[in-house]
Amino acid sequence: MKRRKLIRFLFHFVFLVLTLAWVYPLIWTVSSSLKTNREMFSGSVKLFPDKFEWSFLLPSNWGQLEEILQFDNYSRAWYIANFSQYFINTLLFTFAVVIIVITLCALTGYVLGRYDFPGKFLIMGAIIATMFIPAGYTIIPLWQLINALGLGKSMAGLVLAEAGGTHVLYILLFTAFFSRIPKELEEASQIDGAGFVRTFFTIMLPLAKPVIATTFILQFINSWNSFFVPLVFTIHRPDLRTLGVGMYSFVEDNSSDLAAMAAGATISFIPIVVIFLIFQKYFVDGIAGSVKG
Amino acid sequence: MISKSTISEQKLVSNELERKTRKKSGLKRKHYMWCYLFLAPQIILYLTFTLWPIIGSYYFAFFNWNGIGWPTEIVGWENFVEVLKDSYFWNAFKNSFVYTFFLVIIVVPTSLIVALILNSPKLYGAAFFRTLFFLPVVLTMSIVGIIMQNMFAFEGGFMNEILLSMNIIDDPINWLGGPNLAMTSVVIVGVWKGFGIKVIYWLAGLQTLPKDIYEAAKIDGANLIQQFVYITVPLLIPFLIVITFFQTVWAFNVFDLVKTFTNGGPLFGTDMVPLYIYRYAFEMDGGLPRMGFASAAGIVYGMATMVITLILGALVRKYGKNRY
Known part of the structure; x- marks a missing residue:
């Protein structure tokens, strides 16, 4: 029995070491963002800056932390390397896309899930067919279309390119959810005198919070991390770059300032990791649903 | 006695049903309008941002085109x-x-x-x-x-x-x-x-x-x-x-x-x-x-x-x- 316990303990230990090694690139990024560039080039595997001692973490020694940890990297990334601009752009871009996508998919899913009307199956079929039609390089017509609309060099064009189109998974999630709500609820609200629109906004939409949360988290992470669309659509507008694209161009121009690069990476990772940890349940439910469904 | 009352009840029920369905079909037509209105943004975006890029990705492949304006120089295969x-x-x-x-x-x-x-x-x-x-x-x-x-x-x-x-x-x-x-x-x-x-x-x-x-x-x-x-x-x-x-x-x-x-x-x-x-x-x-x-x-x-x-x-x- 004792041996079994030992094996179990050893297994947990090995598994823990393995998972910590798994997230090491993340730990490296954060620790590098607090080092000097010279330290980084001379063996970047050490986690803590050379002058670091554990006693610095005592509250009475916090004053000295600033001398050892290079917070300067952050100000270089934020002000000089333009990460402040990239950060605001990413925030704007992400929230605009998420709001558009949730609105679109909730409206579509509600109607498809609860009502019968002529043409319903045509619309349903057209939405699902997009998953099976082989597409070529669709970014070129998209690029041409956005330019033709006169939005080629604007944030609006960037958002539209990312949010437009058909988000089949979310539509199906909303459709399935709304179709399961009992009919009595709707009838009750109609007896109370609520019309189609009011029933949707005051009764149905609040009920759909779990689906909204799932859509929010999936699309938030998607847009925050988006690279291809922002890369193509900000070619002529460096000031519209998002964090992913901004980081890429920063490294191309200043490949020697690794510490500022790490600081910039940390800046762009923190929001997404925090959002993920908060909404983890909905996120896991969402992607698990996509494989079960 | 019993059968009579059931018949009248049935009649009542069927009347009620008829009224309901009539009312419903009126409601339905109104619903149709709202349904299409709710779907309108998705349909517009579907046609422009999903269907057109798919079609366009095929269409443009037959042109010699530098991306400026609309392609005109068709080159076939x-x-x-x-x-x-x-x-x-x-x-x-x-x-x-x-x-x-x-x-x-x-x-x-x-x-x-x-x-x-x-x-x-x-x-x-x-x-x-x-x-x-x-x-x-x-x-x-x-x-x-x-x-x-x-x-x-x-x-x-x-x-x-x-x-x-x-x-x-x-x-x-x-x-x-x-x-x-x-x-x-x-x-x-x-x-x-x-x-x-x-x-x-x-x-x-x-x-x-x-x-x-x-x-x-x-x-x-x-x-x-x-x-x-x-x-x-x-x-x-x-x-x-x-x-x-x-x-x-x-x-x-x-x-x-x-x-x-x-x-x-x-x-x-x-x-x-x-x-x-x-x-x-x-x-x-x-x-x-x-x-x-x-x-x-x-x-x-x-x-x-x-x-x-x-x-x-x-x-x-x-x-x-x-x-x-």
């Missing part, structure tokens, strides 16, 4: 011929398939092993471990590519340091110096980045397994390995196919990672088709963009990958129906 004759295209094509192949055969089984461990009731802190495995998935791929340049650095990079300290290698490896090693590095990072999501898929699959079958098997004297081979694996086949499908599609379209990690190099050793196409459409150094040619390459690649995804898709549908 010329672009396609040029794509099929270009050895750089076939190099990128080969690389894309090599990358996808290794990603699938590495990730699909190993992520199942991790999911089985995480699913075990004997593991403490499963949620904590799951979160750590999942973290790479939510990170920005383009930034991961840049960080990985440092992880795979020749001097002082994490990969070399850890392998040296464990005495697995005697001399540092120049990971990004040659085509084959660079491809290995890209595969390693690709595995790492997409691993967590497959673990979640497998966990979702494992949760659907009925517990009573295992109880019955235990009573019949089946050990853990027999239970795994004869119960778990057959029941998970639908999930195996779906996960393989997702991983394949994901790997075929890799762009962010190779763009920021190796930019296709060295010597085009990690050049993949999405990167190849991007160069012609948006990155013609010193030359004009060749949007028509890029479109043609996109279609050739789309068709080639479709064959594989169609086979997997057919399997998904076949096994999806016989789901336990």
Whole structure:
């Protein structure tokens, strides 16, 4: 029995070491963002800056932390390397896309899930067919279309390119959810005198919070991390770059300032990791649903 | 007496019903209007941002076009011929398939092993471990590519340091110096980045397994390995196919990672088709963009990958129906 316990303990230990090694690139990024560039080039595997001692973490020694940890990297990334601009752009871009996508998919899913009307199956079929039609390089017509609309060099064009189109998974999630709500609820609200629109906004939409949360988290992470669309659509507008694209161009121009690069990476990772940890349940439910469904 | 009252009741009910349906059909017509109004934004965006790009991606492939204005110089199949004759295209094509192949055969089984461990009731802190495995998935791929340049650095990079300290290698490896090693590095990072999501898929699959079958098997004297081979694996086949499908599609379209990690190099050793196409459409150094040619390459690649995804898709549908 004792041996079994030992094996179990050893297994947990090995598994823990393995998972910590798994997230090491993340730990490296954060620790590098607090080092000097010279330290980084001379063996970047050490986690803590050379002058670091554990006693610095005592509250009475916090004053000295600033001398050892290079917070300067952050100000270089934020002000000089333009990460402040990239950060605001990413925030704007992400929230605009998420709001558009949730609105679109909730409206579509509600109607498809609860009502019968002529043409319903045509619309349903057209939405699902997009998953099976082989597409070529669709970014070129998209690029041409956005330019033709006169939005080629604007944030609006960037958002539209990312949010437009058909988000089949979310539509199906909303459709399935709304179709399961009992009919009595709707009838009750109609007896109370609520019309189609009011029933949707005051009764149905609040009920759909779990689906909204799932859509929010999936699309938030998607847009925050988006690279291809922002890369193509900000070619002529460096000031519209998002964090992913901004980081890429920063490294191309200043490949020697690794510490500022790490600081910039940390800046762009923190929001997404925090959002993920908060909404983890909905996120896991969402992607698990996509494989079960 | 009784029959009379039932008849009148029935009449009443049928009257009521009639009134209701009449009222309903009036309501219905009003509903139709709202339904179409609710759908209008989606329909408009569907036509412009989904259907048109698909059609356009075919249409533009028949033109010689630098992306300015509307294409006018029609060239027929010329672009396609040029794509099929270009050895750089076939190099990128080969690389894309090599990358996808290794990603699938590495990730699909190993992520199942991790999911089985995480699913075990004997593991403490499963949620904590799951979160750590999942973290790479939510990170920005383009930034991961840049960080990985440092992880795979020749001097002082994490990969070399850890392998040296464990005495697995005697001399540092120049990971990004040659085509084959660079491809290995890209595969390693690709595995790492997409691993967590497959673990979640497998966990979702494992949760659907009925517990009573295992109880019955235990009573019949089946050990853990027999239970795994004869119960778990057959029941998970639908999930195996779906996960393989997702991983394949994901790997075929890799762009962010190779763009920021190796930019296709060295010597085009990690050049993949999405990167190849991007160069012609948006990155013609010193030359004009060749949007028509890029479109043609996109279609050739789309068709080639479709064959594989169609086979997997057919399997998904076949096994999806016989789901336990």
